[in-house]
Amino acid sequence: MSVIDEIKQKADIVEVVSEYVPLQKAGRSFRALCPFHPEKHPSFFVFPEQQSWHCFGSCASGGDVFSFLMRKEGIDFGEALRLLAERAGIPLTPKPQDEKRERLYRINKMAADYYHHLLLHSAEAEGARNYLAGRGISQESIIGFRLGFSPDSWQALHQHLTQMGYEEEDLVIVGLVVKREEGGSYDRFRNRLMFPINNPQGHVVGFGARALDASLPKYLNSPQTTIFDKSSIFYGIDLAKTPIRRQDMAVIVEGYTDVITAHQHGFGNVVASMGTALTEKQVGILKGLTKNIVLSLDADAAGEEATWRGVETVTRSLDQKVVLIPTWRGMVKYENEIDAEVRVITMPPGKDPDDIIREDAKAWQSLIDDALPMVEYIFVAVSSKLDLTKAKDKSSAVERLLPLVAEMKDLMRQAHYLQKLARLVEVNEGVLEAGIKGLQPSNRRGKISQERQRPLVSLPLTSPVEEYCLALLLQHPELKGSSQGLLPDYFEESKNRQLFIAWQQATELISLRSGLDVALQEHLDSLLAKALPPISHPEYVLADCVLRLREKFLRSLKTKEREVNLMGSQDMEGTELIKLQERAIEINTQLGEVFIEPRGQRRLAPKE
């Protein structure tokens, strides 16, 4: 048994999930209010027999114990594996890649300790201490955020760390020391206030550094390294993740001191994006913690541009992508509603969150309470810059706002904003509606495709069809172009699903392998070594696999829905029940299609 399977077998999903949400026994399964979307009636179920979970509410998704942790903790597969291994007491042998990572974390930690010690005690750091006092930052915050001071020296840190036995090469890799082309090296951060940047697990992955004199740039960050990617991290996330989960809301600001001041005043759910635009990777971190996001950005022009970009990122990445699913009568598009709430705060001109919180914490709270829903905000922002009595400005408002309305998956919401836009530019709604049709590709085919959701399910341990299909894809690179219609959701095992996703994104085997977590590398190797019978038309075999995976997926979903339907339906809201019933009919129809149109190659893949 592979180590992944061993860990999965030892981790009881009911036990793991109940550490996050109180579970209630319901027939053979357990239920709870979904931890991933707000709801009043429980539609989140855990199935001990299948060791899987599923939300029948607006998430319409599910998976195994790994995917639950990945989503809930906002971590990747490897991290989820490590968490569960630790619980189960199964040692994971550190691989070279991990060892190197650990070494770099240690170096950063040593540097942070060194800078921190200097800030607290060295005479040279007096200016830095005064600066912090001037911004009202307390001693507890200085210690809690492990703030530091880098001395005005080209060699101090280099010397300190090499004396401790660290190699210069590693100091360069981690970005603390810079190599000169003509030979020699120097400390990157000099005479600066140091903000260690931690990943969600609390490891120091990089630094932000503020100049204490007139040096430019005013803010200097660690360069991109193997452990630091500023586009995929938030400052303060390690301290903020619990408050964010507890309050079910994350507030995103821009500056380091904004975060520190907020935490100091009891607003623990505040994090900062590094740089101006918010990225999809960053939002990915929050996705597992909350769906309520408040963006608080500067009122100045640059800030506004950043807000625009940020707003676009948030909608794109919380929205489920449109995916294709094969049917025998062509492709049907699936789409899902945005079930995230993104709101925007505009700061009063010339003020940072930092200033506002220090002046009056209540004012900050009411800014957050009054934050405008993102679309409202954009409507205001766009129309405030235009003269809507002019035809030219009217059309530029429509040009900017209509695509946004067209993006909305929720028809009520779309109708609401369409009306609003029509009133704003004093144009007949019908004209705008026609405009929307032109903007949408072909993703609106009436009610059924609107209400289709993306279900996922999971079965315990190995699944021969999933592994056969992956082995086929890996051993026949020429199939890359013919794998359309195969969805990550069809792979109910997290290890297979993750590998499939990585395979979709990779251009070749080497880059696929190097990008994987070590545990998945082993899984990849075993699939590459799997003996397949000689195949003359791999594309037919693949088509057969896709069909069988889809059938398995729909069956498993049907079983779960039946189970849930049988026991708890009396507590469900009427509309939810109807939705479930409609869904059952839809699945039956799809299953019917599978049986009505069997293909010649059907039994080539192993039986499940």
Ligand SMILES: [Zn+2]
């Ligand atoms: Zn849910």
